[in-house]
Amino acid sequence: MQPHVSQHINYYLSMLFLQVAGFFIVMAASSNIPLQMELVTLNSGIYVLWASLHQYMHHDLHPKVVLEYILVGFLGVSITFFMLRMQM
Amino acid sequence: MPKLLKFLRHLFIPHESNNHRAKVLHHKSLFILILFFIVGGLILTPIKHNYQNVLGISADISVNDLLNLTNLQREKNGLQPLVLNPELTNAAQAKAQNMFQEDYWAHFAPDGTSPWTFIKNAGYDYVYAGENLARGYTTAPDVVNAWMASPGHKANILSPNYKDIGFAVMAGNLTGEDTVLVVQEFGSENSQDEVASVGSAPAVTNIPPANISPTKAYTVSQKTLQTSPEVAAAASKPLINSNSFSKEIAVLVIIILLVALILDILIMQRRKIFRLVAHNVDHVIFLVMILLIILFIIGRGIIL
Numbered sequence: 380m381q382p383h384v385s386q387h388i389n390y391y392l393s394m395l396f397l398q399v400a401g402f403f404i405v406m407a408a409s410s411n412i413p414l415q416m417e418l419v420t421l422n423s424g425i426y427v428l429w430a431s432l433h434q435y436m437h438h439d440l441h442p443k444v445v446l447e448y449i450l451v452g453f454l455g456v457s458i459t460f461f462m463l464r465m466q467m
Numbered sequence: 468m469p470k471l472l473k474f475l476r477h478l479f480i481p482h483e484s485n486n487h488r489a490k491v492l493h494h495k496s497l498f499i500l501i502l503f504f505i506v507g508g509l510i511l512t513p514i515k516h517n518y519q520n521v522l523g524i525s526a527d528i529s530v531n532d533l534l535n536l537t538n539l540q541r542e543k544n545g546l547q548p549l550v551l552n553p554e555l556t557n558a559a560q561a562k563a564q565n566m567f568q569e570d571y572w573a574h575f576a577p578d579g580t581s582p583w584t585f586i587k588n589a590g591y592d593y594v595y596a597g598e599n600l601a602r603g604y605t606t607a608p609d610v611v612n613a614w615m616a617s618p619g620h621k622a623n624i625l626s627p628n629y630k631d632i633g634f635a636v637m638a639g640n641l642t643g644e645d646t647v648l649v650v651q652e653f654g655s656e657n658s659q660d661e662v663a664s665v666g667s668a669p670a671v672t673n674i675p676p677a678n679i680s681p682t683k684a685y686t687v688s689q690k691t692l693q694t695s696p697e698v699a700a701a702a703s704k705p706l707i708n709s710n711s712f713s714k715e716i717a718v719l720v721i722i723i724l725l726v727a728l729i730l731d732i733l734i735m736q737r738r739k740i741f742r743l744v745a746h747n748v749d750h751v752i753f754l755v756m757i758l759l760i761i762l763f764i765i766g767r768g769i770i771l
Contacts, residue, residue, distance in 0.1 A: 391748055398756040406764050412643050419760065430749050447745040450497040455757040457504035458717045462765045464508035465713035466644050
């Protein structure tokens with residue numbers, strides 16, 4: 380295991396838990412496209428907030444880093460938007 | 468080094484040329500990808516609706532295949548094969564059309580109409596009856612396998628009480644999603660000696676779950692297709708299957724990003740170069756979650 384990962388294992392496990400929970404919540408909403416979109420957006424928002432909070436507590440919360448989390452979060456939302464639009 | 472290899476290295480491997488961060492992971496690249504998916508979703512949707520012969524949903528589900536696969540399961544369990552019944556076929560088609568018209572995904576219509584009403588109205592005087600539904604599947608084996616994996620649906624398929632069967636395979640937009648709907652109606656008629664002996668047994672015994680799968684409709688008969696223009700339009704196989712097309716693009720992009728992130732983790736761990744970037748492991752966890760949603764949730768088949 381990488382030293383960096385082992386140092387923040389609790390944080391990564393919590394992030395993993397949040398994302399797995401998000402997956403199952405989205406699964407529970409299958410066949411409801413608008414709700415699926417809202418849940419993925421909510422999950423992406425939680426991802427950005429949780430990651431930014433970790434950066435704030437353990438590293439320097441630099442705007443460039445926050446922007447990267449926001450962009451990756453938005454990318455997840457936009458991919459889901461693309462997929463769901465093609466189902467409608 | 469050939470230019471192509473240099474370009475690929477620039478895109479995917481941390482190097483001096485990309486400031487020790489794969490170019491596909493730069494903010495600008497992520498922003499371009501976001502725009503690509505949003506604009507793609509907005510542009511392709513009207514194309515899908517207006518040019519369904521070019522971009523649309525498609526499924527390869529025939530009544531013959533459904534019947535053969537259902538009877539194959541019965542034969543494996545020592546049961547008599549079911550006979551395709553015209554009244555039950557009409558009941559299944561009426562049920563499918565009603566589901567599209569009233570826009571519901573349930574055994575009972577919003578006004579309370581039961582599956583048995585469609586069977587009765589089709590002229591089938593049942594003693595036992597049952598219904599399986601499916602949507603979002605693209606092949607008949609997928610549909611039957613999904614039913615067999617569900618105890619309630621399996622009980623219908625393997626019930627010795629049923630003698631007849633009817634199917635409808637119809638495409639349309641159900642609860643906001645373009646899909647192919649499969650309705651399977653089971654029954655035994657009152658006039659059949661062995662069932663008539665049941666006498667006072669309750670008429671309706673089973674309500675199996677329904678199945679769902681996305682795509683366009685391939686109906687059991689031309690008559691059904693003609694009665695619903697939406698379904699008729701869906702019956703022509705599109706040049707590009709919108710579901711698989713969109714899934715392949717999304718999965719490809721996510722896998723490219725995951726590969727770049729993992730390479731970044733492995734390479735930069737050795738180089739010990741300080742960079743002001745987010746945790747790659749965070750991105751990997753998040754993108755894997757999105758990948759799983761795309762692969763296993765969006766557009767998957769459902770049974771009821």
